[in-house]
Amino acid sequence: MKLDLVDVFGSAPLKGNPLGVVHGGDGLSSAQMLALTQWLGFSETTFLLPPTDPAADYRVKIFYPAGELPFAGHPTLGTCHAWLEAGGAPKREGLVVQECGVGLVEVRQDGDRLAFAAPPLIKGGELSREERAEAARIAGVQEEAIVAAVHADNGPGWQLLRLRSAEDVLAAQPVARPPKRRDVGLAGPWPEGSEVAWEVRAFFTNQKGALVEDPVTGSLNAAVAQYLFGQGLAQGSYIAGQGQKTGADGIVHCLIDKDDAVWIGGRSFTIARGAEVTTPNPA
Numbered sequence: 001m002k003l004d005l006v007d008v009f010g011s012a013p014l015k016g017n018p019l020g021v022v023h024g025g026d027g028l029s030s031a032q033m034l035a036l037t038q039w040l041g042f043s044e045t046t047f048l049l050p051p052t053d054p055a056a057d058y059r060v061k062i063f064y065p066a067g068e069l070p071f072a073g074h075p076t077l078g079t080c081h082a083w084l085e086a087g088g089a090p091k092r093e094g095l096v097v098q099e100c101g102v103g104l105v106e107v108r109q110d111g112d113r114l115a116f117a118a119p120p121l122i123k124g125g126e127l128s129r130e131e132r133a134e135a136a137r138i139a140g141v142q143e144e145a146i147v148a149a150v151h152a153d154n155g156p157g158w159q160l161l162r163l164r165s166a167e168d169v170l171a172a173q174p175v176a177r178p179p180k181r182r183d184v185g186l187a188g189p190w191p192e193g194s195e196v197a198w199e200v201r202a203f204f205t206n207q208k209g210a211l212v213e214d215p216v217t218g219s220l221n222a223a224v225a226q227y228l229f230g231q232g233l234a235q236g237s238y239i240a241g242q243g244q245k246t247g248a249d250g251i252v253h254c255l256i257d258k259d260d261a262v263w264i265g266g267r268s269f270t271i272a273r274g275a276e277v278t279t280p281n282p283a
Contacts, residue, residue: 070101073218
């Protein structure tokens with residue numbers, strides 16, 4: 001097995017969200033995959049496997065420190081980047097098809113960026129009054145800053161709070177430890193004419209019950225883009241920023257095409273390639 005370290009969605013190397021990509025993880029159990037993920041300590045680690053669907057170019061299992069995810073955005077782009085750099089050749093030129101827990105996800109090559117097609121939401125609609133209040137408490141957001149509160153579940157169970165402004169997003173002070181597992185996202189607009197149109201933050205609960213801020217989050221940005229385009233709050237394309245509070249400088253390109261498909265793109269950088277991995281044996 002070989003391990004690559006990839007930085008995804010950064011404005012430059014080491015400015016995005018790190019990802020571990022394991023090539024040839026066929027012989028690992030889910031428990032071993034989880035143990036390696038927890039040891040690396042990144043938001044996610046992925047494991048490349050042969051596809052089971054003939055339409056797919058590869059299959060990937062995506063783990064975060066608390067378990068397996070059916071889909072995640074920065075792991076999708078980072079895994080595709082590593083697969084292509086390792087000599088992977090897609091069946092269709094310029095379009096890679098990834099098989100993962102939510103099914104088939106298309107990833108297209110766009111210059112020095114990769115972009116994935118946002119999968120359909122598993123759950124949308126407004127949060128209940130109780131859910132809204134709890135999400136606001138966990139994210140450390142004042143009620144008067146909230147414009148809307150919706151489900152944005154596309155694998156990770158995101159609950160999205162749309163705030164008045166990017167300043168409100170950056171001012172949020174999340175709790176250290178929520179009473180139960182939560183995935184809460186925030187989005188707020190920068191003034192019209194800014195290069196970055198929306199600021200995003202994402203909080204999730206790790207395996208120890210602590211609330212962690214993700215540097216740059218493809219799945220949440222996908223759900224945010226679907227919501228913004230669907231509500232007429234964005235047209236054509238826009239750029240989202242994320243990661244200021246974690247020391248990152250994430251740049252996420254969001255676009256809706258003529259067929260109403262939403263694409264989430266960004267740059268990926270290989271930081272290390274081809275490290276030998278021995279089989280982890282969790283206790």
